[in-house]
Amino acid sequence: MREITLSKAVNEAIAEEMRRDSTIFLMGEDVAEAGTPFKVLSGLVEEFGTERIVDTPISEPGFMGLAVGAAMTGSRPIVDLMFGDFIFLVMDQLCNQAAKTHYMSGGKLSVPLVLRTNLGATRRSAAQHSQSLHALVAHIPGLKVAMPSSAYEAKGLMKTAIRDENPVVIFEDKLMYNDKAPVPEEEYLIPFGEANILREGRDITLIGTSSMVQVCEKAADMLAEQGIEAEVIDPRTLVPLDEDSLINSVKKTSRAIVVDEGHQSYGITGEIASRLNEKAFYYLDAPVQRMGAMDVPVPFSPALEDITVPTPERVFEQALKSVKGELFHGA
């Protein structure tokens, strides 16, 4: 099968959907001629023109609001938010407006829009360009949240997001744009709420989101060398969450670590760990572990930044402790 970059996969997904449905348009900063700073959208304006690939002023709350109104009235907008950190600027329009409209209108209005943005640290971009803020929106009922972990996921999830009748936020890892993966030429969609089991194992379940899936896979390789079989699962969407796949895996392995790049406190790892505790408690042989980013603003200095995010080595160490029964309270 051919291999393409995550960036190309996103580009293809959007182009295919825009060819299929003329109500779709995309807007954001430097999306047209520049094709975004990460060059993800290069070529789209040439095909679809500036009426459908729209460069906006640097007015995030403004164009987010426009997207909500457009989505309520028959268009299907895709909003490009250059950095996930800017989600704080659009929170009102996204969470007070888009997320609640369908519910508040008793099901009469709907907001089929996609907000595509990114996450991920270790790019030396400091505290306002490195955050992983998906937990914030996952907290708000009415929003769906997708977290592609490879080019394959990025394409399939994007196409599903565009066809969804609800506001969907997609977080791409900006360090993965050039990573290649096999992606079929034929059309495919990845349904929301279906986790992907990347690797089966019986000793411990490693649940990872976005680029943390790779971290978990590397940790699983290291564990394999020690004769420990880790199962690696990627939920792919946080909302909806494929709880069953996660729970079934943990029932089998009786141990789990949840790895996510958002801050550890009050985040995705805690949410998933808690669901496992609630629904698989009597199958567990060790406490479910959370591994998120440190609870600090992302520091600029490489000497500090690299220790703020989970690494394969640290996941490996933690998994080893779990399997060996060395996890004690307070340890």
Added chain:
Amino acid sequence: MSRNSKKSNDEAYVRMYQQMVRIRAFEDNANKLYLAAKMPGLTHMYSGQEAVAVGICEALKSTDKITSTHRGHGHCVAKGADFKEMFCELLGKEEGYCRGKGGSMHIADQENGNLGANAIVGGSAGIATGAALSAKHLGKDDVTVCFFGDGALGQGLLYEVMNMAALWNLPVIYACENNLYGEYTKVEEMAAGELTARAKAFGIESHIVDGQDVLAVNKLSQDLVARARKGEGPFFMQLNTYRYHGHHVGDINREYYRPKSEEELWKTERDPISNFAKWLLKEKVLTEAELNQIEKDVQQDAKDAVTYAEAADYPDVSEVTLHVYKQNQGEGASQ
């Protein structure tokens, strides 16, 4: 440019020249560090816009405040920062102004009234206006200058705070550096109508000035700062200028949005430093030899600072959790 006849001004002229040369030298060295892969991440260079930061900051005292942008090295130098701490910050070293935690986009220099660069476009409009409110509230006569680019005119926050600044006569000056582009897009594609009309709508006195002419910038700034200090603010300045490099150091192939000929025109005919040098010679403020000496000293200073910063230590890893919260009096050590 018109020569203000008083000889006592010569010191200020020389200082402004020096500061502009220092900014240029700082940026050239930052670019070299980037190209040599010695600088973590990217940086946005101020080269070409020196007269704006220097002309304005020369009109400020050190307790006056500024807020800066992602393109913030120039503001930082102009407000009185040292090369050593700046380069250390750019390289993520412990002795940097922010102990390596901020980097290029968050460089700040509290002691000289620089409240910091900002990686959120328009993100400092509230901070600047709040600093002005605070000065008024605390009975201080400090003035705050809010530097921002033409692109920041897209941010609604600016209009909310300009309204309050006007209602409450706050001592703040909005300095809009119109370098014709926000990233890869022309200003006229991002901002409808006249730029200054925005401020005028709030009854804010607005001026347009040639941002390549340090004397013109300084003259206007002296006037507005003095008046803002007396409670006659706020004011709005549109400074027409140009960035010589790409949006950031990695923006090399940029002819699709900006022709080379345009860049050449600004660099050769409108360069704020060489034009001011010519004026200083003509007015006999400095000789050719003195100009060269300034250049040489500044280059040496920059070189030494880079060498120092390269050899300096990274922060200890224990610093990662330090400064998330400020310790209250009587509290134990922060965890």
